[in-house]
Amino acid sequence: MLTNNATTCSDSFIEREIKDSYNVPGPKPQHHLSRSEVKEYFKTRFTTLFPTKTVLKENYKKYPSNPFPALACMNCQHVQFFIVGLLAWTWDALDFFAVSLNMAEIAEDLDKPIKDITHAITLVLLLRVVGAVIFGYIGDRFGRKVPYCISMALIVVIQIATGFVKTFPAFLGCRAVFGIVMGSIFGVASATSLENAPDEAKSILSGIFQEGYALGYLLGVVFKRAIVDNSSHGWRSFFWFSAGPPVLFIVWRMLLPESKAFTDRKVLATATELTDDQKVSISKPSDRFWSNARAAVAQHWITLLYLVLLMAMFNFSSHGSQDLFPTMLSKQYNYSEDASTVTNSVANIGALVGGIVVAHASTFIGRRCAIFLCCLGGGALLYPWGFVSNPRGLNPAVFFLQFFVQGAWGVVPIHLTELSPVEFRAFVTGVAYQLGNMISSASSTIEATIGERFPIDGKEGVYDYGKVMCIFMGCVFAGLLVTTVLGPENKGGEVVVDGRILDARGSLERHNDDIEDLDRRQSLDSRSAFKPNFEYVARVNATSNHASV
Template sequence: MAPRFLTSLIPHRGRFESGQPLMQVLRGLTWLQWGHFIAGYIAWTSDAIDFFSVSLSVSHLKTQFNRNSVSDITTAITLTLLLRTAGAVRTLFHKHFVAEFYLFDGYAIGSASFQVIFGILGDRFGRKWPLVANLLVVAALELGSGFVQTFHQFLAVRSLFGIAMGGVWGLASSGALENLPVEVRGLASGVLQQAYAVGYLIAAVINLYLVPEVSAGWRSLFWTGAGISLFAAVLRALLPESDLFLRAKAVQDAAGVSAKKQTSIFIKETREMLKRHWLLCIYAICLMSGLNFLAHGSQDLYPTYLQVSKGMSDHDATVATIIGNCGAIAGGAIAGFSSQYIGRRLTILYGILILSIGAFIPLWILPTGFSALAAGAFWIQFCVQGALGVIPIQLAEMSPPAFRATFPGVVYQLGNMVSSASAQIEATGGNHLKTTLPGKTDLVPDYATVQGILVGAVAAFVVVVVIIGPENHGFHFERYKTAFVEGGGRDEELSEDRDSSFSEIEKASSSRPPSLTVEKEAV
């Protein structure tokens, strides 16, 4: 008999026999459910705009701060990476890429730490105000990035920004998905995750059309990003707290449990969760390390690869990058939708094994013309980001139910930490493998071959990790106790037997959408 981790890949339509058709569920969503999702989407989009503002301004920053010396840039990188344990080993890059890679290389450890703090606050005190506070900090640091006058000031502000940006994803994704009916969460997951690609697109468009036209130049990109982050914070502040969190808190208040006691319970249940789920944490970090390696390995070096190894202009490389991000947006939505019917893991496997390895890596790296390379960028990002599009809901369903703000965000950022080496691997490999541009004899780094090998090898690793891993497809995590309720760390369901006051709260919420009413039957 086949092992369970293989048989569990077979789609089980019976899980959704009692569910409603997707379009019917979408039409039945309340304005509040749409509002929570849109707020999370814009928060994640603004995070991407803020991050990619630097990568799109590399040439302007080198001119602004007169940083043409390799040793000066390397010293600046080292100072930045002192804030990051994982980045301490990365001190030297090829001279053409120093200014680019320190921007991608450093943020993971601090981001993970910030995610731990804000994730815990989100699970203990609610999704709303921790996310608002996080976005305000990000907006302030992004605004400050546009006012710095020296390179050292810039490094200091961006280092703090790198730490702060780590808290957004977990809070945004948990708040966006947990208020939606289970039938729509797959599609919502794919759309939500690709808000990052949308943010990259918006930043690229601003850089192409606004920056050259205003006297502020590159600074205008940072100021625009700060404004969008502030807008995301204001939008989330105007919306109420997550309905599920409010109802759980009402249960505790009705039972006479004080805030101090709730915090004590939270600490106790957190210890219980770590004791029960430490192996799951390790698995999720391995999964996110592989998927983030695929994402960064196919994105971070891509514009430089087109210019150096394919001879494209800066404008054409930017356009090709935009086309690739369009593929990411389409792939995320389609894969998220598909995962609702064929399962989360099988969707990831289709995207990586069949499409990415089997068909589109050659199209991504072998052509020399713009059209073919842009097509390769579209399809490789369609596959890779399609797999990543399943991740918000896969991690939410896999997560200990009471810790959906902390667990997904922390493992996501730790995966980013591991994958931060991808740019260095490709840059170092390109220095050893050489090629020539069409019609020329000068040797240039062969980043195409290096990227193809890296992405192919990591894809094989992800396939293995996904096959042997768990899946809770269609899991009703809204039926379980929160982290500040006794039993939350032990994954106990809410029920009238366990909590007599809950039935009264449920009756009071009977006018809410059926998908937000906690059901009694066992999962």
């Protein structure tokens, strides 16, 4: 069920709910919805896209217009958890963009065309899902600290090794391993940063966290200009430098305790003992985890598939607008290193501002509405972004285009969190994000290949990347708009199995904050007017102790 009640749950509540729901009529699973229910759902996609005046008034009363005072609700540990997660995600992005920012230099050094170097980007995106699955399981099973430290340590080793490669196959091999490790970071980092934060600050923190991606790109631009262009080792020096800071991140994370939200769920798991006839026939914790995972997939599989499709469209938007942009500036427009650095910096400043502003705006207007408006704004800026070569015209265009692209992205962490089953948050957010990455992995290769069909007269080996990126992004904005409009929203809530367990869970947590819990429950009706309330549970065969559909 998608519920507005922001509560916590134990790592075994799914199996408890399944056991308690034997022979009890419950809401239908997603794939058992009738034709009339499906029709009603799609009808409400348009009627609930924009908030009503009543909802807007309530949101303006409930949430501050200025988002930053909400950060005062965070204590020192909240701040440290957020920063350490943000740093991992930021450096993850910097390491990824190490190839696209140095593509021309790498191609020349390894004696390969630019199109071949883009295969390294594709390879990273394809393999990220492997890391997301492995480390997502570790993160939800054993906690956030262990996978965080392992991922950062592996990044250090791989980046150093990449700087020493002499052949193109060796380069691809290093990037393949990097792709697996990179896939492990988003889910664990986002859970570390956001799951412990106060509800009042989560929207603005979501925007800031997601813009760690843009910040990583911006830092990459700056460090390339400062290091690569002034080092005799060229692009290799960038990789060696990028291996240093993660060591500090590991030390900081080791000094922090395990995620409080994770440990609270572990404590809650043992707070209520099952009677002998209620115990689930699973003895090993790992077996219990995968049994719960199967139940969650059986119950929420349509939503999970939707998240993958949504993340594919989002990743097309970011890679389609960023991966070949530095190449366009240097090859097609002949920008100097300084001019290219300025334009790329302007783009990423726009991305940083957009992510924070739009994420906070989504608190008032809703997640889908915010993404919808960003698609319209980004589409309107495609022509000046793709066809204006003068910096005075291009810089404002690229600022606002990235404002809308990354502004929509700023909603993603909190939107994914709200639509993901709480017991598998690191796993679901990481895997959905990386599967979307895998689907969009060929973005730069597609653009580079199509670009070769649009050579610029009089310039051998130079192609009209601006035109290709403009066409590509037009299709992406249209696809993202449709996907968002037709999708679900669970603003301010969490995904649980059945509402019948809310009272029990609420009573267990009410000693922590009675007023906050009561406030969340009293606001349920008004927030339900903003979006449909989905309820679906797996039917249970009482003789098998397994969820069936």
